[in-house]
Amino acid sequence: MSETSEDSGAPAPGSRRPGGRTARTRTAVRDAVLTGLTEHGYPALTVEYVAEHSGVHKTTLYRRWGGVEGMVADALDLAGEDAWTPPDTGSLAGDLRALAREVVEGFSDPAHAAAPTAFVGAAFQSPRAADALRSFYAERFRRCEEVVTRAMDRGEAPAATDAGAVVRAVSAPLFLRLFVTREPVDESVADQAADAALAAVNAGVFGRRTERPGQASAPGAAVGTSAAGS
Amino acid sequence: MSETSEDSGAPAPGSRRPGGRTARTRTAVRDAVLTGLTEHGYPALTVEYVAEHSGVHKTTLYRRWGGVEGMVADALDLAGEDAWTPPDTGSLAGDLRALAREVVEGFSDPAHAAAPTAFVGAAFQSPRAADALRSFYAERFRRCEEVVTRAMDRGEAPAATDAGAVVRAVSAPLFLRLFVTREPVDESVADQAADAALAAVNAGVFGRRTERPGQASAPGAAVGTSAAGS
Known part of the structure; x- marks a missing residue:
């Protein structure tokens, strides 16, 4: 950025x-x-x-x-120059649900949803818009990572959790429905997305990959581990 | 459909x-x-x-x-009229990874990726394309649900697992990166998405909602529970 x-x-x-x-x-x-x-x-x-x-x-x-x-x-x-910071509810479970609910609330108001939706759409037409969108979300998710790093500090999440992958996992089912499958989202879908990400954190799925048991080790760099990572 | x-x-x-x-x-x-x-x-x-x-x-x-x-x-x-069926590897873990890897493989070839990407983009411009896209993915995910229903039959997943929500959770982090944040995807991201969904299944996050412990019960119908559900 x-x-x-x-x-x-x-x-x-x-x-x-x-x-x-x-x-x-x-x-x-x-x-x-x-x-x-x-x-x-x-x-x-x-x-x-x-x-x-x-x-x-x-x-x-x-x-x-x-x-x-x-x-x-x-x-x-x-x-992307706004002062937005992620929620701080005191627990990872609460923060992830609050993050997911913010997405749902933002898009439940058509007037609010129009601009971000138009930007996502413009990125399909314009390479420069696509670059700007990538930068915008990279920065936005970088800010979100704070909820995971705080959880690690509190001992609520495994020490080497890939914060970028976790916060993307929370938003992903919502963005899928909003921008791709065009299905409705509500608080229940938000909570489920947050709870699913939390369960995966607890199961150690978002451990930063060095080697992982089972299955062939994947080639290439871990994408979720963004260069702008915490 | x-x-x-x-x-x-x-x-x-x-x-x-x-x-x-x-x-x-x-x-x-x-x-x-x-x-x-x-x-x-x-x-x-x-x-x-x-x-x-x-x-x-x-x-x-x-x-x-x-x-x-x-x-x-x-x-x-x-x-949407093709004969595609989801993978059948014998385990839910294997099937979810195979599903996720199919997405990554499909989009790693630019020639293959161009048409679905163009359709997703067209849906931002045309209400009829958006309707058709919604139908396409509703049917596609309905077919995917089979991997979860088979897992329930084998006793690998809780009996009342919301299959539609699970298969959407697997694809969501990949589609987020491909169509919204425009970040690269690879097998490692695919496996992580599949493993995260599996962990959430095992934790009971995708239980069909009637009542859920903690947190206020969400209003409205469960969206993941599609009308076309299994």
Whole structure:
């Protein structure tokens, strides 16, 4: 997760964040991108649309973001700059359920769900949006890992638990239903996802792989063990 | 999963499947849709493109499929008509790993991965593609449930295990990485997903919910317990 202004292809030597004119322009563009994405989808999003809805001139948009792909990627980068931290309920079981329920709550409100859904959809069309989405989730899951590292500190989880894999396991059944199988999710599915991940933690399934009994040892690096890992 | 010809809006009174001219037309259109989706994506797919690449006249395409959405949905319906059955290795642990590895293998070949990825992407743009995708995965997971019901018959899994939730749990961490976080998957991630689901089965997490100890009982129906359930 490097400096976002670099990812968006902006030269931005004079970007005075937060609060300057450049920051205001960036949020205006972000808002227009979100409106366009959620109302019309990525394929219908144009520089003209963003110019009209942000009040920022087309030449500025082209100069600073290069085009639609850059603006979508930057909107995602901006979304990743929030101060969100994972829940801290005092137990791993509680934290994992709280994480899963946050996902369900976030997507039960269509107005709330529209933007993240549009970003996931845009990534199928735009390589730059896909890169930005990957960065966004890498950072988001990195923050989530804290609930697992705290649990390890408390002795609630095996010492070498792969925190990145655990927090992905909690969200995965929800994201599967939201974005792939398009089935409804509710608190019951959230709790089940959290409890399943917890059971796997307790069974030692998320131990960082060096060697594992049974079955041929898998080739290649362990993906769940992200480079940004704790 | 009803008769596909109905879903595609086709009157098809004279459709002589398999092998007739109508079936050949349908496969030619499906092939053109797949080529278009994988090479240009859903937003660029047009009736003109399909006509050109399938050799089927535009008026026939409009009459039989209504338009691009109908053709994409029908291509998905056709994909769901294969004879695929889940692996049968003799144990639940083996079957779940084999299921997960099939997903990873399928997506490690870019040529193989292109069509399913394009379908998942198209569902973000087209409500009819989304419906067809939902049907496709409902049927696919329904077939997968067999590995869990066999395990219950062998006494390897608790009698009231929610088979639909288990098989979704196996695929979910892989689909999360493939379609949302866009991280790589490999056999090691596949095995971990399978082993995590197995641990949760053994811990009774996938017991069909009536009442569950601790935590407030979740409102609403259990989503994992699909209507098509075993």
